[in-house]
Amino acid sequence: MSDPNFYQHEENQFRNWAAGEPNNEFGIEICGKMVKDGFWNDVPCSQTLNAVCFNVSGTTPGFYYTSSKMTWTQAQSYCRKHHTDLASVRHMSDNQVIKNLITEQVWIGLYRDSWKWVDGRNSSYRYWNTGEPNNQKWKEECAAANFGNAGKWEDWSCGGNKAFICYSAPRSQQVIKLKLVFSSSLAWDNSAVLKDLLKKLKQKLKDDGVKGDINLSWRKHLDGKVFQKQRKKDEL
Incomplete structure (x- = not known):
């Protein structure tokens, strides 16, 4: 969750990674999940998992388990439609509450994102195609919209020639x-x-x-x- 008022001092820095994680295997693991023992792994966002959403009233969240398997992006959209967002975990107490809710691995609201808009705007909106971004051969650092597939985004090499959109x-x-x-x-x-x-x-x-x-x-x-x-x- 991006709202800074939700976090107390350094709560947005809390992490509970499993041993050896995050490892960003093959350069495509940018979304975070919690496994049933309460530890976190980074995985491709295209995996389909259950999720934990939360509602926020002041600084007190309520956590809700979803029983439908979705990609991370789908889970984020679902949580934002029906609750506040995918669950943000501020400390071990939040982590324990979620651990007690789940019996299998679930999406949480943590993601690694080095993608930035050229005008410097801060936006969490993403519209990646399934399996994207995949950073093939570690050379795909620019984004293109595939209008043959509903305008969904794909990562491409910045050296390729493509049509472009200005604003x-x-x-x-x-x-x-x-x-x-x-x-x-x-x-x-x-x-x-x-x-x-x-x-x-x-x-x-x-x-x-x-x-x-x-x-x-x-x-x-x-x-x-x-x-x-x-x-x-x-x-x-």
Whole structure:
């Protein structure tokens, strides 16, 4: 479980590995299971096992055994739909509660994941195809979506040539009406003056904490001018 408020000091570091584990055999064992003696092994996520889910209320979890065999990803989806998540084990007391529930090996919520999004976002969502990632010959370190198989993911060598998908952040546009006071000697519709004003406005937005790509432009009136001079009351 990724919520840091669920864990007390260093509870997210608790491990109860069996002797010689984790060994990441063949480079494909990235999901964690608990065997009936309460110790943990790392195994391929494509194995089908029962699972233990949990519900969280404050810092107190309730653990629930599931009797349907699923892959780790399927078990995670099931637990998130019907409970909070796959079981996180914070200490030996949690470990003992789960051990008392099971009579065979089960999935728990621990997984090793060196996969990261290029924009640095932290997301636990995965859509791997069955048997993936398999890191064949220890050279498959990039991911591709196989749209011939519902878009499920496969790991591939980063040196291969494939089609690709780009994305851009959604843009927002806002029109703001400004009322400015100019010096009488200033040519307020001069292109250089208008350009300098945009530059200063952009810097002001950045100073105020506006992030991202800021593009400013002037909207012209029907007469082609940016500003309309407002007459003083004594001129009316």
